[in-house]
Amino acid sequence: MPTGSVALAIGISLISLVFFDLMGLIIKRLSTDYSAAELSAYRNVFGLIPSAIALWSSQAWHQKGRRLRVRQWGLVAVRGLIVALAQLMFYLSLGRIAFASATTISYSSGVFMTAFAVLLLGERVGRLRWIAVIVGFVGVVMVMGPGRDTFSTNSLLPLAAAALYALTGVTARLFDQDVPSALVNLYSSGYAVIGSVAIAGLFGGFSPVESLYDLGWIVAMGIAGGIAVLLLMVSYRMTEQSNLAPFSYLGIPMAFVFGWVFFGEAPWQDLFPGAILIAVGGVLVIWRESRSNR
Template identity: 55%
Template sequence: MKTDRTFTAVLLLLCALVLFDGMGLIIKHLSPRYSAAELAAWRNAFGLIPSLVVLYASRDWRENGRRWKIRQWRLALARGVILTVAQFSFYLSLGLLTFATASTITYANSLFAVALAVPLLGEKVGWIRWSAVVIGFIGVIWIVKPGSDAFSPAALLPLGAAACYALVGVTIRLMDDDVPTPLINLYSSVTALVGAVVLTLFIGGFSPLLHPNDIWWFMAMGGFGGCAVLCLIMSYRMAEQSNLAPFNYFGIPLAFVLGWMFFDEAPWSELFPGALLILASGLLIVWRERMLKQV
């Protein structure tokens, strides 16, 4: 039974990766017509629907009287602000970089998560995991290529997004254990929606629909993103994260294939061998965490 649940959790995780990439493809498709802030606003607006579905399906939330207010609401809102920055940076990078390059750099979030866990959670990180972080950042530097003629400042955007996504992930562990994860996610999503709307108004306001079908793209973008979060929550409830983490890196070759299929991009020289180092560092971190749990 446990094996069956793990298998289902892996399938849900892979579905989440496909949905996240589908969302990214739509964002890249719409980037020439709309700003990153506008796209983030539309994504969060339509993404609230799956988030509410997850919340109302939460047994913990129902058993606790369907409370909306939480004690650490300031921290929950702060996570939403950080998520706003992460989304804006990543969505902007999708319009400036190849799809696979922008997506691959964001996988550095696991490296940032290890580094942030030390000051924020008081975790002790040994030399093996620090070595993995160093290897991963060498891979990132290999892709970004600072100081070379091939360097593009836009490559720093997904790197900043990765740091923000990692901060969002680490700080959820500071929340009270009795607060349902979907409720925390809803706080972050609503705050990110407000932040994206404010940012859009600050940089010039919303553009009129430039094509009648764009509203359907917006709905699909939000639906894909919201459902991806739903799949992630379900998968991490069914199995330990250490069992699922290796499959998360399936997103790197998937992003490369999708970028080639939909945008005729094949950035071999940009990604390799840097992407392999990021992959290796992530798997090394996963392996070390499993070893520590067995001690």
């Protein structure tokens, strides 16, 4: 892989982080007037468009005759429901705690992915990876801050979201190897729409969109999230994930800056040094994985 391609992939992945944070900022802004369940449903509906674009742009899908059938439909449906639940938890947290705190805690998904890989995939995890997991989890606990005056049980929401997102990542590896990732993503997004709409119904249904201004923000939210997923998929196809994952933790200071600029939040005492431990734990896991692959 040429060095320039790796650098371009890293740049694209960083842009995707910006769009993920923009989506989160819009969700936090809209959460005062619309429920997390509603916003999740809107996000998934608009997210179908970039998912379809990602599938159409997939060379693997075209080379295999534009296959639309998937053998493991049950797994697709379960993943879609898990995504809907993860979004509900994360979107709730964005409306209840500081933007940077919710985003930082969500980075603990790497901790859960290691545990789920052992339980569901039967992977053998060495001492270094478990040390990395423990370091990351200690960082999460420090950010959540049990015992501090600022601690709230709402901090458990992004933690639950991280666990659910990690579960979708691990279960993606259970699909047949010949099924394109873009096809799995499209179908999972479709079931996420069904799941999120059903959840919104259970939480009181949909309230009327108050203005064209709000509608514009809702559309922007879906488009920002969709672009973020698309860019992330493009970057992952350009180079190995181990080349990109360490840079994903730049999202932590980025979220801090966005929360400070747009909402006047500066939870410095809550985030550090816990956020650093989360990043260190994640990078240790990635470094160990890259050594094992070599």
